[in-house]
Amino acid sequence: MLWVNDPLASLEFYEKTVGLTGVRGAEFAEGEVPFPSVRVSAQSLLDLAPITMAGAMDAIPGAGGTAGHPVNHVCLAMDKQAFEALHGRLADSGVAVSPYSHNSFGARGAAPRSFYFRDPDGNIIEARHYDE
Incomplete structure (x- = not known):
């Protein structure tokens, strides 16, 4: 949530x-x-x-005590094509993105590339792709 x-x-x-x-x-x-x-x-x-x-x-x-507690970030894993399309849509929408990280570890091992962005409420989202 x-x-x-x-x-x-x-x-x-x-x-x-x-x-x-x-x-x-x-x-x-x-x-x-x-x-x-x-x-x-x-x-x-x-x-x-x-x-x-x-x-x-x-x-x-x-x-108890968790009301409104923020999360650090949510990670969305996708294929390379979807990853590049998302990066493009964010740029077209004026959403700032972090520089790419390379070979960062995640649920499916090392991801060739990942980046972070914020949603309109400041929630941090990580996008990453894995080699298929």
Whole structure:
């Protein structure tokens, strides 16, 4: 879950700029669900929760004291073509990106290249690709 100020604006950023598929955007806009999400893979979503919901996190057993707690970063792994397309979309949208890192270790071993960028709420996203 990423804490965001405007879930619909964040959904638009993740759909149009990052290239992920939105989930439950219309339902959120209609007030039917508490937050929208974006699909990272068939098995993974990122929830885009309004920061105003953060206080409710303390009500979840075992999550006391975590309300609104930020994460360091989220990593999106992709193939080389998607990686280069994302880098281009970010540049076209005026989103600042870090210099490339080379051979950084991750879930699938060393990635030839990776870079970091921030979403509109300041959440840090790492993009990386692996050799197929």
